[in-house]
Amino acid sequence: MAGTGLVSFFRNSIRRRSARRDVNRDAPQDESKSESARRPGERSPFCYSPGQFFFEYLVVVSLKKKSGSDYEPKIIYQFPKHENLLRGQKEEEERLLQAIPLFCFPDGNHWAPLTEYTSETFSFVLTNVDGSRKIGYCRRLLPVGRGPRFPEVFCIISCLGCFGLFSKILDEVEKRRQISMAVIYPFMQGLRESPFPAPGKTVTIKSFIPESGTELIELTRPLDSWLEHVEFQALLQHLSPENILWLFASVVLERRIIFVAEELSVLSQCIHAVAALLYPFSWAHTYIPVVPECLIDTVCCPTPFMVGVQKRCLEQVLDQPMEEVLLVDLCEGKFLRSVGDERDILPAKLQTEMLTSLKTHNSNNNIQTSEQVNAQVSNTFVQFFVKTVGHYTVHLKWNKSGQSSFQEKTFCKAITSRSCRKFVKRFVRTQMFSLFIQEAERSRITQEGYFQQKVTEYQEQKKKQRRNS
Numbered sequence: 355m356a357g358t359g360l361v362s363f364f365r366n367s368i369r370r371r372s373a374r375r376d377v378n379r380d381a382p383q384d385e386s387k388s389e390s391a392r393r394p395g396e397r398s399p400f401c402y403s404p405g406q407f408f409f410e411y412l413v414v415v416s417l418k419k420k421s422g423s424d425y426e427p428k429i430i431y432q433f434p435k436h437e438n439l440l441r442g443q444k445e446e447e448e449r450l451l452q453a454i455p456l457f458c459f460p461d462g463n464h465w466a467p468l469t470e471y472t473s474e475t476f477s478f479v480l481t482n483v484d485g486s487r488k489i490g491y492c493r494r495l496l497p498v499g500r501g502p503r504f505p506e507v508f509c510i511i512s513c514l515g516c517f518g519l520f521s522k523i524l525d526e527v528e529k530r531r532q533i534s535m536a537v538i539y540p541f542m543q544g545l546r547e548s549p550f551p552a553p554g555k556t557v558t559i560k561s562f563i564p565e566s567g568t569e570l571i572e573l574t575r576p577l578d579s580w581l582e583h584v585e586f587q588a589l590l591q592h593l594s595p596e597n598i599l600w601l602f603a604s605v606v607l608e609r610r611i612i613f614v615a616e617e618l619s620v621l622s623q624c625i626h627a628v629a630a631l632l633y634p635f636s637w638a639h640t641y642i643p644v645v646p647e648c649l650i651d652t653v654c655c656p657t658p659f660m661v662g663v664q665k666r667c668l669e670q671v672l673d674q675p676m677e678e679v680l681l682v683d684l685c686e687g688k689f690l691r692s693v694g695d696e697r698d699i700l701p702a703k704l705q706t707e708m709l710t711s712l713k714t715h716n717s718n719n720n721i722q723t724s725e726q727v728n729a730q731v732s733n734t735f736v737q738f739f740v741k742t743v744g745h746y747t748v749h750l751k752w753n754k755s756g757q758s759s760f761q762e763k764t765f766c767k768a769i770t771s772r773s774c775r776k777f778v779k780r781f782v783r784t785q786m787f788s789l790f791i792q793e794a795e796r797s798r799i800t801q802e803g804y805f806q807q808k809v810t811e812y813q814e815q816k817k818k819q820r821r822n823s
Contacts (some may be wrong), residue, residue: 365638367440396471400767407551408523409512410488412542413451414535415458417465417504425465427455427502429751431535433542450488450511453480458492458507460618461664462644465503471495473528475521476618477626478644487641488513489583491520493528494618514550515583517626518724519573524569530563537563551575577726584630584723586731588623592684595712601698602631602735605660608639608784614660615684618644624684629660634788634805650674698807699780700771708734736808742774743781744809750794758795 414431429451439447457478457550459465473495480488481587491510497503508527510520523545530537541561551557554577563567576582589598592615604611615621625643640659647667651674663671665685681691689696700708711734715727722730749765752758760783769775782789 355551367427399595406514407543408514408545408548408550409510409513411451411509411511412538413454413509413511414506415455415509416506417459427459427507429455430749433539434546440823442717449766450480454509454511456646456648457490458509460644461666464666465504467504469502471505471780472583474617474619475524476622476644477517477520478622481641486513489515491517491524491617493524495528495531511798515561516575517583517585517623519575520583522573526561529651533564546737553577554671581630581725581732583626584728584732585623586630587625587715587724587727588620589627589714590712590727590731592620592624593682595709596680597687597689598710598712599700599705600692600696601628601680601682603628603696604693605632605637606784607699607780608637608660608786610656610676610679612679613660613672613682613684614665614668614690615662616665618664620684621664625660625662630732630746632786633732635790638785638789686818698823699775699777701737701742703771703773704738705724708738736805737812739805740812741785742769742778744805744812745769746791746794747809750791760795 380593393663400407412431412433413429414428415427417425418428418430420426430489432451436443436447457480460478471494473493475496478490478494480490488511491512492507494505494507498503508524508531509534510523512520514520527538530541540712541559543687545559548559551573553575556572556574559573560568561571593601601611611628613621613625615624622643625641629641637660639657639659640655642659642661645661645663647664647670650663650667650670656677666681670692671681678693679691680689680693680696683690712731715730715734746760746765749761749768750758751761766775766779766782769778
Protein backbone atom coordinates (compact mmCIF):
# COMPACT_ATOMS: atom_id res chain seq x y z
CA MET A 355 0.00 0.00 0.00
CA ALA A 356 1.30 3.41 -0.88
CA GLY A 357 1.14 4.67 2.69
CA THR A 358 2.45 8.15 1.97
CA GLY A 359 -0.17 8.81 -0.70
CA LEU A 360 -2.96 7.53 1.53
CA VAL A 361 -1.93 9.71 4.48
CA SER A 362 -1.72 12.69 2.13
CA PHE A 363 -5.24 11.91 0.91
CA PHE A 364 -6.60 12.04 4.46
CA ARG A 365 -4.68 15.19 5.34
CA ASN A 366 -6.22 16.93 2.34
CA SER A 367 -9.60 15.64 3.44
CA ILE A 368 -9.11 17.03 6.94
CA ARG A 369 -8.12 20.45 5.62
CA ARG A 370 -11.12 20.51 3.30
CA ARG A 371 -13.67 19.58 5.94
CA SER A 372 -12.22 22.06 8.40
CA ALA A 373 -12.54 25.14 6.21
CA ARG A 374 -14.15 27.79 8.33
CA ARG A 375 -17.39 29.58 7.63
CA ASP A 376 -15.82 32.54 5.81
CA VAL A 377 -14.29 30.39 3.09
CA ASN A 378 -17.62 30.12 1.50
CA ARG A 379 -19.66 29.30 1.10
CA ASP A 380 -17.91 26.13 0.86
CA ALA A 381 -21.40 25.15 1.56
CA PRO A 382 -22.51 21.74 2.66
CA GLN A 383 -20.10 20.10 0.26
CA ASP A 384 -21.71 16.74 -0.31
CA GLU A 385 -25.34 17.44 0.35
CA SER A 386 -25.75 20.64 -1.70
CA LYS A 387 -24.88 18.86 -4.93
CA SER A 388 -27.62 16.25 -4.87
CA GLU A 389 -31.05 17.46 -3.93
CA SER A 390 -31.59 20.91 -5.33
CA ALA A 391 -34.98 21.08 -3.69
CA ARG A 392 -33.68 20.42 -0.18
CA ARG A 393 -34.76 23.02 2.33
CA PRO A 394 -33.48 24.09 5.72
CA GLY A 395 -34.41 21.41 8.19
CA GLU A 396 -34.12 18.66 5.59
CA ARG A 397 -30.35 18.40 5.35
CA SER A 398 -28.48 15.12 5.42
CA PRO A 399 -24.77 14.35 5.78
CA PHE A 400 -25.06 11.95 2.86
CA CYS A 401 -26.37 12.64 -0.62
CA TYR A 402 -28.97 10.50 -2.31
CA SER A 403 -32.09 10.68 -4.40
CA PRO A 404 -34.68 8.07 -5.38
CA GLY A 405 -33.76 6.03 -8.44
CA GLN A 406 -29.98 5.88 -8.03
CA PHE A 407 -27.92 2.76 -7.42
CA PHE A 408 -27.90 1.15 -3.99
CA PHE A 409 -24.13 0.85 -4.03
CA GLU A 410 -20.99 1.55 -6.03
CA TYR A 411 -18.88 -1.46 -5.07
CA LEU A 412 -18.93 -4.68 -3.13
CA VAL A 413 -15.43 -5.71 -2.14
CA VAL A 414 -14.10 -8.59 -0.08
CA VAL A 415 -10.99 -7.83 1.96
CA SER A 416 -8.78 -10.51 3.45
CA LEU A 417 -5.45 -10.59 5.30
CA LYS A 418 -2.49 -11.65 3.19
CA LYS A 419 1.02 -12.41 4.36
CA LYS A 420 3.43 -9.58 3.65
CA SER A 421 6.77 -10.50 5.24
CA GLY A 422 7.77 -12.56 8.22
CA SER A 423 4.80 -12.67 10.57
CA ASP A 424 3.20 -9.49 9.21
CA TYR A 425 -0.08 -9.43 7.33
CA GLU A 426 -1.81 -6.70 5.41
CA PRO A 427 -5.40 -6.36 4.19
CA LYS A 428 -5.94 -6.82 0.48
CA ILE A 429 -8.99 -6.72 -1.78
CA ILE A 430 -9.57 -10.25 -3.12
CA TYR A 431 -12.93 -9.64 -4.82
CA GLN A 432 -14.53 -6.59 -6.40
CA PHE A 433 -17.95 -6.12 -7.98
CA PRO A 434 -18.48 -4.49 -10.35
CA LYS A 435 -15.20 -3.88 -12.13
CA HIS A 436 -15.41 -0.67 -14.09
CA GLU A 437 -13.73 -0.44 -17.47
CA ASN A 438 -13.06 2.43 -19.87
CA LEU A 439 -12.87 5.00 -17.08
CA LEU A 440 -11.53 8.46 -17.80
CA ARG A 441 -8.15 9.29 -16.26
CA GLY A 442 -9.64 11.31 -13.40
CA GLN A 443 -12.24 8.65 -12.68
CA LYS A 444 -9.60 5.94 -12.68
CA GLU A 445 -7.42 7.89 -10.25
CA GLU A 446 -10.38 8.42 -7.92
CA GLU A 447 -11.24 4.71 -8.04
CA GLU A 448 -7.64 3.72 -7.29
CA ARG A 449 -7.52 6.09 -4.32
CA LEU A 450 -10.80 4.69 -2.99
CA LEU A 451 -9.80 1.05 -3.44
CA GLN A 452 -6.47 1.78 -1.77
CA ALA A 453 -8.16 3.18 1.32
CA ILE A 454 -10.89 0.56 1.79
CA PRO A 455 -8.71 -2.34 3.09
CA LEU A 456 -7.23 -0.14 5.80
CA PHE A 457 -10.69 0.69 7.16
CA CYS A 458 -11.89 -2.89 6.93
CA PHE A 459 -9.03 -3.94 9.20
CA PRO A 460 -8.28 -0.77 11.21
CA ASP A 461 -6.78 -2.93 13.95
CA GLY A 462 -3.53 -3.26 11.98
CA ASN A 463 -1.51 -6.46 12.15
CA HIS A 464 -2.94 -7.70 15.44
CA TRP A 465 -4.31 -10.90 13.98
CA ALA A 466 -3.67 -14.62 14.11
CA PRO A 467 -5.60 -17.43 12.38
CA LEU A 468 -8.85 -18.28 14.21
CA THR A 469 -11.22 -21.22 14.43
CA GLU A 470 -14.11 -19.22 15.92
CA TYR A 471 -15.17 -15.61 15.39
CA THR A 472 -18.49 -13.86 15.97
CA SER A 473 -19.36 -11.79 12.93
CA GLU A 474 -19.33 -8.03 13.45
CA THR A 475 -21.06 -5.20 11.61
CA PHE A 476 -19.60 -1.71 11.43
CA SER A 477 -19.24 1.19 9.04
CA PHE A 478 -16.77 3.89 8.11
CA VAL A 479 -16.91 7.16 6.21
CA LEU A 480 -14.43 8.33 3.59
CA THR A 481 -14.37 12.05 2.84
CA ASN A 482 -12.86 12.99 -0.51
CA VAL A 483 -10.89 16.18 -1.17
CA ASP A 484 -14.01 17.78 -2.68
CA GLY A 485 -15.98 17.13 0.52
CA SER A 486 -18.11 14.31 -0.89
CA ARG A 487 -18.59 11.30 1.37
CA LYS A 488 -18.83 7.59 0.77
CA ILE A 489 -19.86 5.08 3.41
CA GLY A 490 -18.39 1.63 3.82
CA TYR A 491 -20.84 -0.86 5.33
CA CYS A 492 -18.85 -3.81 6.63
CA ARG A 493 -19.52 -7.34 7.86
CA ARG A 494 -16.45 -9.07 9.25
CA LEU A 495 -16.85 -12.85 9.46
CA LEU A 496 -14.95 -16.10 9.45
CA PRO A 497 -15.27 -17.88 6.10
CA VAL A 498 -16.45 -21.46 5.99
CA GLY A 499 -13.55 -23.91 6.24
CA ARG A 500 -11.53 -26.22 8.42
CA GLY A 501 -8.70 -25.34 10.73
CA PRO A 502 -7.45 -21.87 11.77
CA ARG A 503 -8.09 -19.11 9.22
CA PHE A 504 -8.35 -15.36 9.00
CA PRO A 505 -11.63 -13.43 9.00
CA GLU A 506 -12.63 -11.56 5.89
CA VAL A 507 -14.66 -8.40 5.45
CA PHE A 508 -17.51 -7.88 3.02
CA CYS A 509 -17.69 -4.15 2.40
CA ILE A 510 -20.42 -2.33 0.46
CA ILE A 511 -19.41 1.15 -0.68
CA SER A 512 -22.28 3.59 -1.14
CA CYS A 513 -23.01 7.29 -0.90
CA LEU A 514 -26.37 6.40 0.68
CA GLY A 515 -26.75 6.75 4.44
CA CYS A 516 -29.00 3.96 5.71
CA PHE A 517 -27.30 1.66 8.21
CA GLY A 518 -30.30 -0.53 9.02
CA LEU A 519 -31.10 -1.23 5.39
CA PHE A 520 -27.51 -2.11 4.48
CA SER A 521 -27.20 -4.26 7.59
CA LYS A 522 -30.06 -6.36 6.21
CA ILE A 523 -28.28 -6.56 2.86
CA LEU A 524 -25.14 -7.78 4.63
CA ASP A 525 -27.24 -10.44 6.40
CA GLU A 526 -28.18 -11.76 2.96
CA VAL A 527 -24.56 -11.59 1.78
CA GLU A 528 -23.37 -13.52 4.86
CA LYS A 529 -26.06 -16.17 4.37
CA ARG A 530 -24.92 -16.70 0.79
CA ARG A 531 -21.25 -16.73 1.77
CA GLN A 532 -21.90 -19.82 3.88
CA ILE A 533 -22.97 -21.55 0.64
CA SER A 534 -20.57 -20.17 -1.96
CA MET A 535 -19.10 -16.90 -3.16
CA ALA A 536 -20.74 -17.63 -6.51
CA VAL A 537 -24.20 -17.20 -4.96
CA ILE A 538 -23.42 -13.65 -3.85
CA TYR A 539 -22.93 -12.26 -7.35
CA PRO A 540 -26.49 -12.70 -8.72
CA PHE A 541 -27.94 -11.23 -5.52
CA MET A 542 -25.75 -8.12 -5.71
CA GLN A 543 -26.40 -7.82 -9.44
CA GLY A 544 -30.14 -7.84 -8.76
CA LEU A 545 -29.67 -5.23 -6.04
CA ARG A 546 -27.60 -3.03 -8.33
CA GLU A 547 -30.30 -3.13 -10.99
CA SER A 548 -32.95 -2.02 -8.48
CA PRO A 549 -33.52 1.69 -7.82
CA PHE A 550 -32.99 3.06 -4.33
CA PRO A 551 -36.51 3.53 -2.89
CA ALA A 552 -38.03 6.84 -1.82
CA PRO A 553 -38.52 7.41 1.95
CA GLY A 554 -41.04 4.95 3.37
CA LYS A 555 -41.06 2.85 0.19
CA THR A 556 -40.00 -0.76 -0.35
CA VAL A 557 -38.09 -2.47 -3.14
CA THR A 558 -38.29 -6.25 -3.64
CA ILE A 559 -35.28 -8.25 -4.82
CA LYS A 560 -35.66 -11.73 -6.32
CA SER A 561 -32.78 -14.02 -5.48
CA PHE A 562 -32.21 -17.73 -6.14
CA ILE A 563 -30.47 -19.88 -3.53
CA PRO A 564 -29.52 -23.50 -4.33
CA GLU A 565 -31.71 -26.04 -2.51
CA SER A 566 -33.95 -23.21 -1.26
CA GLY A 567 -35.35 -21.85 -4.49
CA THR A 568 -36.23 -18.23 -5.28
CA GLU A 569 -36.50 -15.82 -2.37
CA LEU A 570 -38.19 -12.41 -2.29
CA ILE A 571 -36.22 -9.96 -0.18
CA GLU A 572 -37.96 -6.74 0.82
CA LEU A 573 -35.80 -3.70 1.59
CA THR A 574 -37.63 -0.72 3.11
CA ARG A 575 -36.20 2.76 3.41
CA PRO A 576 -37.15 4.59 6.64
CA LEU A 577 -39.70 7.37 6.31
CA ASP A 578 -37.62 9.86 8.32
CA SER A 579 -34.55 10.50 6.17
CA TRP A 580 -32.40 12.11 8.88
CA LEU A 581 -32.70 8.94 11.00
CA GLU A 582 -31.66 6.54 8.24
CA HIS A 583 -28.11 6.03 9.45
CA VAL A 584 -28.86 5.93 13.16
CA GLU A 585 -29.34 3.58 16.11
CA PHE A 586 -29.79 5.75 19.22
CA GLN A 587 -30.20 2.66 21.38
CA ALA A 588 -26.47 1.98 21.14
CA LEU A 589 -25.68 5.45 22.51
CA LEU A 590 -28.18 5.04 25.36
CA GLN A 591 -26.63 1.71 26.30
CA HIS A 592 -23.12 3.12 26.63
CA LEU A 593 -23.59 6.61 28.08
CA SER A 594 -25.79 8.05 30.83
CA PRO A 595 -28.34 10.74 29.92
CA GLU A 596 -26.14 13.35 31.64
CA ASN A 597 -23.07 12.38 29.65
CA ILE A 598 -25.07 12.33 26.41
CA LEU A 599 -26.15 15.94 27.08
CA TRP A 600 -22.64 17.13 27.90
CA LEU A 601 -21.29 15.33 24.85
CA PHE A 602 -23.99 16.99 22.73
CA ALA A 603 -22.97 20.39 24.15
CA SER A 604 -19.38 19.85 23.01
CA VAL A 605 -20.41 18.68 19.56
CA VAL A 606 -22.75 21.66 19.09
CA LEU A 607 -19.78 23.99 19.67
CA GLU A 608 -17.71 21.96 17.16
CA ARG A 609 -15.00 20.83 19.52
CA ARG A 610 -12.58 17.93 19.16
CA ILE A 611 -14.23 14.66 20.14
CA ILE A 612 -12.57 11.24 20.38
CA PHE A 613 -14.59 8.11 21.09
CA VAL A 614 -12.94 4.97 22.44
CA ALA A 615 -14.42 1.45 22.39
CA GLU A 616 -13.35 -2.15 22.06
CA GLU A 617 -15.77 -3.07 19.28
CA LEU A 618 -15.89 -1.48 15.85
CA SER A 619 -19.68 -1.79 15.78
CA VAL A 620 -20.03 0.23 18.99
CA LEU A 621 -17.76 2.98 17.66
CA SER A 622 -19.54 3.39 14.35
CA GLN A 623 -23.08 3.18 15.79
CA CYS A 624 -22.43 5.66 18.61
CA ILE A 625 -20.63 8.24 16.46
CA HIS A 626 -23.35 8.17 13.80
CA ALA A 627 -25.93 8.58 16.56
CA VAL A 628 -24.15 11.61 18.03
CA ALA A 629 -23.93 13.26 14.60
CA ALA A 630 -27.66 12.68 14.14
CA LEU A 631 -28.44 14.56 17.37
CA LEU A 632 -27.46 17.73 15.51
CA TYR A 633 -30.47 17.62 13.17
CA PRO A 634 -31.41 19.92 11.41
CA PHE A 635 -27.72 20.86 11.41
CA SER A 636 -24.85 18.72 10.13
CA TRP A 637 -21.31 18.09 11.36
CA ALA A 638 -19.09 19.79 8.79
CA HIS A 639 -15.59 18.83 9.92
CA THR A 640 -13.34 15.77 10.02
CA TYR A 641 -15.56 12.76 10.63
CA ILE A 642 -14.02 9.29 10.86
CA PRO A 643 -16.07 6.78 12.91
CA VAL A 644 -13.25 4.22 12.89
CA VAL A 645 -9.68 5.48 12.55
CA PRO A 646 -7.07 2.98 11.35
CA GLU A 647 -4.22 2.66 13.80
CA CYS A 648 -1.63 4.00 11.36
CA LEU A 649 -3.61 7.22 10.83
CA ILE A 650 -4.26 8.25 14.43
CA ASP A 651 -1.64 11.01 14.38
CA THR A 652 -3.07 12.51 11.17
CA VAL A 653 -6.50 13.24 12.63
CA CYS A 654 -5.45 14.60 16.01
CA CYS A 655 -5.17 18.06 14.49
CA PRO A 656 -5.96 21.55 15.86
CA THR A 657 -9.23 21.78 13.90
CA PRO A 658 -12.57 20.25 15.00
CA PHE A 659 -12.94 16.51 14.52
CA MET A 660 -15.16 13.63 15.58
CA VAL A 661 -13.31 10.32 15.41
CA GLY A 662 -13.39 6.84 16.91
CA VAL A 663 -10.45 4.64 17.90
CA GLN A 664 -10.24 1.17 19.36
CA LYS A 665 -9.40 1.07 23.05
CA ARG A 666 -6.15 -0.80 22.59
CA CYS A 667 -4.87 2.36 20.87
CA LEU A 668 -5.74 4.55 23.87
CA GLU A 669 -2.15 5.02 25.00
CA GLN A 670 -1.19 6.09 21.48
CA VAL A 671 -4.03 8.62 21.53
CA LEU A 672 -3.04 9.97 24.94
CA ASP A 673 0.50 10.52 23.65
CA GLN A 674 -0.78 12.88 20.95
CA PRO A 675 -0.40 16.65 21.56
CA MET A 676 -4.04 17.67 21.95
CA GLU A 677 -5.73 20.64 23.56
CA GLU A 678 -9.38 21.07 24.53
CA VAL A 679 -10.46 17.58 23.56
CA LEU A 680 -13.34 15.50 24.91
CA LEU A 681 -12.24 11.87 25.19
CA VAL A 682 -15.25 9.58 25.56
CA ASP A 683 -14.78 6.03 26.85
CA LEU A 684 -17.79 4.08 25.57
CA CYS A 685 -16.67 0.93 27.41
CA GLU A 686 -16.79 2.58 30.84
CA GLY A 687 -19.42 5.19 29.97
CA LYS A 688 -17.31 8.12 31.13
CA PHE A 689 -15.10 10.99 29.97
CA LEU A 690 -11.36 10.40 30.21
CA ARG A 691 -10.56 14.00 29.27
CA SER A 692 -12.73 17.08 29.08
CA VAL A 693 -12.48 20.84 28.79
CA GLY A 694 -14.31 21.30 32.08
CA ASP A 695 -17.21 23.54 31.07
CA GLU A 696 -19.40 20.92 29.39
CA ARG A 697 -22.10 21.15 32.10
CA ASP A 698 -22.48 24.89 31.63
CA ILE A 699 -22.74 25.17 27.82
CA LEU A 700 -26.45 24.47 27.37
CA PRO A 701 -29.13 26.76 28.91
CA ALA A 702 -29.96 25.36 32.36
CA LYS A 703 -33.74 25.20 31.93
CA LEU A 704 -33.58 23.46 28.56
CA GLN A 705 -30.88 21.12 29.82
CA THR A 706 -33.19 20.05 32.65
CA GLU A 707 -36.05 19.46 30.22
CA MET A 708 -33.85 17.35 27.93
CA LEU A 709 -32.45 15.36 30.85
CA THR A 710 -35.96 14.60 32.10
CA SER A 711 -36.97 13.43 28.62
CA LEU A 712 -33.95 11.13 28.25
CA LYS A 713 -34.35 9.70 31.75
CA THR A 714 -38.04 9.05 31.12
CA HIS A 715 -37.07 7.10 28.03
CA ASN A 716 -34.42 5.14 29.94
CA SER A 717 -36.89 4.18 32.68
CA ASN A 718 -39.61 3.19 30.22
CA ASN A 719 -40.11 -0.55 30.65
CA ASN A 720 -42.24 -0.90 27.53
CA ILE A 721 -40.62 -2.80 24.69
CA GLN A 722 -39.93 -0.29 21.91
CA THR A 723 -38.84 -0.73 18.33
CA SER A 724 -35.67 0.87 17.04
CA GLU A 725 -37.81 3.35 15.08
CA GLN A 726 -39.71 4.38 18.22
CA VAL A 727 -36.50 4.91 20.18
CA ASN A 728 -35.01 6.94 17.33
CA ALA A 729 -38.10 9.14 17.07
CA GLN A 730 -38.32 9.83 20.81
CA VAL A 731 -34.64 10.62 21.30
CA SER A 732 -34.43 12.72 18.14
CA ASN A 733 -37.47 14.76 19.17
CA THR A 734 -35.77 15.69 22.46
CA PHE A 735 -32.93 17.37 20.60
CA VAL A 736 -35.07 18.78 17.77
CA GLN A 737 -37.13 20.60 20.41
CA PHE A 738 -33.93 22.09 21.82
CA PHE A 739 -33.11 23.69 18.45
CA VAL A 740 -36.73 24.72 17.93
CA LYS A 741 -36.68 26.68 21.21
CA THR A 742 -33.25 28.24 20.74
CA VAL A 743 -32.97 29.07 17.02
CA GLY A 744 -36.36 28.24 15.52
CA HIS A 745 -37.11 31.94 15.02
CA TYR A 746 -34.32 32.34 12.44
CA THR A 747 -36.73 32.76 9.50
CA VAL A 748 -38.02 36.05 10.95
CA HIS A 749 -34.51 37.48 10.67
CA LEU A 750 -33.90 36.60 7.03
CA LYS A 751 -34.36 39.89 5.16
CA TRP A 752 -34.98 39.86 1.40
CA ASN A 753 -34.24 42.69 -1.01
CA LYS A 754 -36.06 43.50 -4.25
CA SER A 755 -33.70 41.34 -6.32
CA GLY A 756 -34.57 38.29 -4.25
CA GLN A 757 -31.30 38.12 -2.31
CA SER A 758 -31.38 37.45 1.40
CA SER A 759 -29.21 38.45 4.34
CA PHE A 760 -29.38 37.11 7.88
CA GLN A 761 -29.72 39.72 10.64
CA GLU A 762 -27.59 38.05 13.30
CA LYS A 763 -27.73 40.85 15.89
CA THR A 764 -31.51 41.16 15.91
CA PHE A 765 -31.77 37.36 15.88
CA CYS A 766 -29.79 37.13 19.11
CA LYS A 767 -31.51 40.12 20.73
CA ALA A 768 -34.92 38.56 20.11
CA ILE A 769 -34.12 35.81 22.63
CA THR A 770 -35.55 36.85 26.01
CA SER A 771 -33.80 34.23 28.14
CA ARG A 772 -30.32 35.37 29.13
CA SER A 773 -28.92 31.84 29.31
CA CYS A 774 -30.39 30.96 25.89
CA ARG A 775 -29.00 34.15 24.38
CA LYS A 776 -25.55 33.37 25.80
CA PHE A 777 -25.61 29.93 24.21
CA VAL A 778 -26.92 31.14 20.84
CA LYS A 779 -24.23 33.83 20.60
CA ARG A 780 -21.67 31.02 20.74
CA PHE A 781 -23.63 28.73 18.45
CA VAL A 782 -23.99 31.28 15.61
CA ARG A 783 -20.20 31.28 15.28
CA THR A 784 -20.09 27.60 14.33
CA GLN A 785 -19.74 26.36 10.79
CA MET A 786 -22.81 24.15 11.05
CA PHE A 787 -25.01 27.18 11.82
CA SER A 788 -23.36 29.25 9.10
CA LEU A 789 -23.96 26.55 6.47
CA PHE A 790 -27.56 26.14 7.60
CA ILE A 791 -28.20 29.88 7.22
CA GLN A 792 -26.46 29.97 3.83
CA GLU A 793 -28.82 27.25 2.66
CA ALA A 794 -31.80 29.18 4.01
CA GLU A 795 -30.64 32.31 2.17
CA ARG A 796 -30.62 30.38 -1.10
CA SER A 797 -34.24 29.31 -0.72
CA ARG A 798 -37.30 31.39 0.01
CA ILE A 799 -39.31 28.26 0.83
CA THR A 800 -38.83 27.73 4.56
CA GLN A 801 -42.16 26.41 5.84
CA GLU A 802 -41.74 22.79 4.80
CA GLY A 803 -39.88 19.87 6.27
CA TYR A 804 -39.96 18.23 9.70
CA PHE A 805 -37.98 20.90 11.54
CA GLN A 806 -40.12 23.71 10.17
CA GLN A 807 -43.25 21.79 11.14
CA LYS A 808 -42.00 21.56 14.71
CA VAL A 809 -41.11 25.26 14.71
CA THR A 810 -44.61 26.16 13.52
CA GLU A 811 -46.22 23.90 16.13
CA TYR A 812 -44.14 25.48 18.90
CA GLN A 813 -44.96 29.02 17.78
CA GLU A 814 -48.70 28.22 17.60
CA GLN A 815 -48.51 26.71 21.07
CA LYS A 816 -46.90 29.88 22.45
CA LYS A 817 -49.58 32.07 20.82
CA LYS A 818 -52.30 29.91 22.37
CA GLN A 819 -50.69 30.18 25.80
CA ARG A 820 -50.51 33.97 25.51
CA ARG A 821 -54.19 34.14 24.54
CA ASN A 822 -55.18 32.01 27.51
CA SER A 823 -53.04 33.87 30.03
